[in-house]
Amino acid sequence: MNEQEFGFETQAIRTHLEKTQFQEHSTPLYLSSSFVFEDAEDMRASFTEEKVRNIYSRFSNPNTTEFVDKVCAMEGAEAGYAFATGMAAIYSTFAGLLESGDHIVSAGSVFGSTHALFMTYFPKWKIETSYFDINQPETIESFIKPNTKILYAETPTNPGVDVIDLELLGQIAKKHNLILIIDNCFATPYIQQPIKYGAHIVIHSATKLIDGQGRVLGGVAVGDAELIRKIYLFSRNTGPAMSPFNAWVLSKSLETLAVRVDKHCENALKVAEFLEAHPNVASVKYPFLKSHPKYEIAKKQMLLGGNIIAIEIKGGLEAGRKFLDKIKLCSLSANIGDVKTIVTHPASTTHSKLSVEEKLAVGITEGLVRVSVGLETVKDVIADLDQALS
Helix, strand or coil, X not given: CCHXXXXXXXXXXXXXXXXXXXXXXXXXXXXXCECCCCCHHHHHHHHCCCCCCCCECCCCCHHHHHHHHHHHHHHCCCEEEEECCHHHHHHHHHHHHCCCXXXXXXXXXXXXXXXXXXXXXXXXXXXXXXXXXCCXXXXXXXXXXXXXXXXXXXXXXXXXXXXXCHHHHHHHHHHCCCEEEXXXXXXXXXXXXXXXXXXXXXXEECCCCCCCCCCCCCEEEXXXXXXXXXXXXXXXXXXXXXXHHHXXXXXXXXXXXXXXXXXXXXXXHHHHHHHHCCCCEEEEECCCCCCCCCHHHHHHHCCCCCCEEEEEXXXXXXXHHHHHHHCCCCEECCCCCCCCCEXXXXXXXXXXXXXXXXXXXXXXXXXXXXXXXXXXXXHHHHHHHHHHHC
């Protein structure tokens, strides 16, 4: 049976390192900073990459290799590299591919730290970014310049849960010879595979649903082998590598990704339907609610709706504060994708560095609350949200 014929869950569970002489059923943890050589010639050939082997865990490690191989299989990617965090993956991907004078066209709805890279740090190296409105994709081409190299987007977005047509982005990137990079963190490789639609690089914060239990940090970028090679060389020299322990944890986490995400999404849809009918909620955004403005696009490119819901509470900032202070069961945290349901106020936390104008431009109001629906008994989650809203 060819590897391509295996199902998603089988690939997640059965993609693993070769067994050692001990014939272990579960991959061992390789806590080694470096690896030894047979002789001088073996060492020389390894460093010139005539041999493909582990040299130093900043370059590669058996555990990070297994983790990356699994994500590549899930995303349909040729190669990848694992990072210490999701933001290390985003920074290193851009830094490895861009040169001074290059230009990025990005959706305006991006994670707060990604926005800081684009607006605060990249300009130091004369790398500019232009933002398009994710709800006006027809304007994207107007932002493209002769020096534009990368087209970038999150879908669904953080925290507004907006959706953009991946097929359209793929067509634009192909037409203008751009590198299309997609942050697939909210969807996971189980729900959505952007490479099918023309993405060249897909990035994940593995800290979120890939881990799923709020234990470790991690990031990964997978995609076109030539582009990944550039990212790898940059990362090999700058040192943002994922630790072997975190890679071991995350590789085990991928084995249960599908079954966990199935339940996350089942719970999230029920919570979204409840919130949409609540008298104290002004609006709800969830990709698989028919009221979502991009519902048809979400259904086309996503297997399920994900576990993130964006709600606007009636009464603005003060009502939002009261809601958060009344939460009892759910957690107040800045993370997402945990087995525990988490509620976050983006305007004062994850996106607090944005100006009021910047927040409003990407749909972040003072009353916006992000709900990351967990795996608790869903009626208990609904009861907690209900009492906090009442």
